[in-house]
Amino acid sequence: MVKKPIYSITPFTLLDYPDHTACILWFAGCNMRCGYCYNPEIVRGKGKVGFDEVLSFLEKRKNLLDGVVFSGGECTMHQDLPYYASEVKHLGMKVKIDTNGSRPHVLEDLLYEGLVDYVALDFKALPEDFESITQSDLFEQFRESLEVLIGHDVPFEIRTTVHSELINAEKLSKMASFLHDQGYKGKYYLQHFVGEKETIKTLPHSKKPNLAFTDYPELELVWRN
Numbered sequence: 001m002v003k004k005p006i007y008s009i010t011p012f013t014l015l016d017y018p019d020h021t022a023c024i025l026w027f028a029g030c031n032m033r034c035g036y037c038y039n040p041e042i043v044r045g046k047g048k049v050g051f052d053e054v055l056s057f058l059e060k061r062k063n064l065l066d067g068v069v070f071s072g073g074e075c076t077m078h079q080d081l082p083y084y085a086s087e088v089k090h091l092g093m094k095v096k097i098d099t100n101g102s103r104p105h106v107l108e109d110l111l112y113e114g115l116v117d118y119v120a121l122d123f124k125a126l127p128e129d130f131e132s133i134t135q136s137d138l139f140e141q142f143r144e145s146l147e148v149l150i151g152h153d154v155p156f157e158i159r160t161t162v163h164s165e166l167i168n169a170e171k172l173s174k175m176a177s178f179l180h181d182q183g184y185k186g187k188y189y190l191q192h193f194v195g196e197k198e199t200i201k202t203l204p205h206s207k208k209p210n211l212a213f214t215d216y217p218e219l220e221l222v223w224r225n
Contacts, residue, residue: 004047005078006054011061013069017096017118018157020066025054025084027072031102033135034124035201036163036193042073043200051084058091067094067117076103085115100124101145102138108148119149119156125167126175133166143182150183159189159224162209169209176216185218192225 010016010024026039028047037043058068068088075081076099085095094117099107101121110116123142124130130139149156158179162172172190179188193206211221 004050005080005084006047006049006051007042007045007073009049009054009057011057012065016069016071016098017067017094020094020096021064022067022069022096023058023061023065024069024071025075027070027075027078029077030072030074030100031077031136031138032074032100032124033200034133034161035199035203036161036166037200038197039073040198040200051080051087054084055087055091058088058093062091062093065093067096069096069098071098074100074102076106081106082110082113082115085110086113089115094118096120098122099145100134100138101142102136104141104144104148107145111148111152111154116154119154121145121149121156121158123158123160123175123179126171126178129167129171146179146182146184157187157189158184159191161191161193163193163203163206164209165204165206169211172209172211176219176221179219180216187220187222189222189224192223194225 005027007026007028013022013024016022016024026042028042028045030043088095095115096118097116098120125133127139131137192208
């Protein structure tokens, strides 16, 4: 067991777990290097907080928090994640997982064990752009994670960070088509890149694209900013 898997804790949020009060556990380390990533210190850094400290923190907030968001970095890289999730559930709190989808078998095991209540899955790009954007060759793992989630009844969302130099309106339309072909129905959340803090790579200004998916009525496009 990693003694200190967590880089830091955000003690309270109303934005990161839909309709719930929550805290965020930022797990250190990631298997992708997306240029627009807002958390380079977490992706490249080492953990500073042990899970015993997390449990102590949560015990004091049982009447304040509905849930706990496991984010990062990439939380599914941590082999003790099922234990962490089960401990949170034992406190009577819900668990939300933020993931890039690179560990579908971990995700499937968590779902099978009933350890997750909500999942946010990052859709980085289609295969032709995936490696250049993420510096990884993990698209098929993402696709498998999407398939796993569609096959379960745990609520989840798909979300994409949009930088116009990396993903333009035409590419977004193709990504929507991919989701449609995979059988996804629901909200497709887009977050426009805003260079307000240090990112993994220095990127030029991004222009928010103008678009709507009229071809796919089962997909609801939602900008988060």
